[in-house]
Amino acid sequence: MLELKNIHKTFNPGTINEKVALNGLNLSLDDGDFVTVIGGNGAGKSTMLNAVAGTWMVDEGQILIDGEDVTKLPEHKRAIYLGRVFQDPMTGTAATMEIQENLALAKRRGKRRLLAPGITKAERQEYVSLLAPLGLGLETRLTSKVGLLSGGQRQALTLLMATLKKPKLLLLDEHTAALDPKTAAKVLDLTETIVNRDRLTTIMITHNMRDAILHGNRLIMMWEGRVVLDIRGEEKKHLTVNDLLQQFEKASGEQFANDQALLG
Numbered sequence: 001m002l003e004l005k006n007i008h009k010t011f012n013p014g015t016i017n018e019k020v021a022l023n024g025l026n027l028s029l030d031d032g033d034f035v036t037v038i039g040g041n042g043a044g045k046s047t048m049l050n051a052v053a054g055t056w057m058v059d060e061g062q063i064l065i066d067g068e069d070v071t072k073l074p075e076h077k078r079a080i081y082l083g084r085v086f087q088d089p090m091t092g093t094a095a096t097m098e099i100q101e102n103l104a105l106a107k108r109r110g111k112r113r114l115l116a117p118g119i120t121k122a123e124r125q126e127y128v129s130l131l132a133p134l135g136l137g138l139e140t141r142l143t144s145k146v147g148l149l150s151g152g153q154r155q156a157l158t159l160l161m162a163t164l165k166k167p168k169l170l171l172l173d174e175h176t177a178a179l180d181p182k183t184a185a186k187v188l189d190l191t192e193t194i195v196n197r198d199r200l201t202t203i204m205i206t207h208n209m210r211d212a213i214l215h216g217n218r219l220i221m222m223w224e225g226r227v228v229l230d231i232r233g234e235e236k237k238h239l240t241v242n243d244l245l246q247q248f249e250k251a252s253g254e255q256f257a258n259d260q261a262l263l264g
Ligand SMILES: Nc1ncnc2c1ncn2[C@@H]1O[C@H](COP(=O)(O)OP(=O)(O)OP(=O)(O)O)[C@@H](O)[C@H]1O
Pocket: 011, 012, 019, 020, 021, 039, 040, 041, 042, 043, 044, 045, 046, 047, 048
């Protein structure tokens, strides 16, 4: 479903701010893979997702989504394949629009006309049935402006919108990091439910090693712009945080104390 072949990306080349962010990144995802991604600050995790999304063109390498070479495709043309949720609950939904208007936009994604004149009764019923299982009471607030919602409610709605059209790839960049622990757990549960129900191929970046171990069928660790660990199947099921720290130390040659602080 996704192939990243020898991806290189350097920011501000030739200046004092030059930064090699992706350095020969290789990753291949099967249809239905749910991969969690860990790695220290600046390891290149977000940059990898931006490379997939086409935020800018990569310097070198090839990107295939479901067999199609999208390496040179601009961001807006790749967007139809992708669902994305970021860390900041303020992004991903339109604050000044109603809940039902946001859902209508998500539903009409990829179609020519953005918003039809009104929202039909049938559509409203559909939105109620989508929102009710979240258990956040949003189904009774269809005409509320999204800006009035809490961070967790907004992230849940963003997740719903990002997955409404069953994207080929779901890209989650620390999407629960800004939420309180209880709300974060709820949004993670919801993520698990949607990903499993629709068998979505998913990449989820997290700084929480327990979450990385608990979720998905594969776990990768990034370091200095590359994948240095790729654990799956039975091995992933029996993985512990300690195993991970040890493996990271081996793969990166970096000091344990630092990594624990960065990854924990
Ligand atoms: N648009 C950009 N311009 C310049 N430098 C960038 C840009 N985006 C990322 N970088 C740099 O590339 C490196 C990798 O950044 P990236 O955001 O991918 O790290 P990360 O693994 O997501 O880290 P974190 O856990 O802190 O989110 C960093 O050194 C960062 O400063």
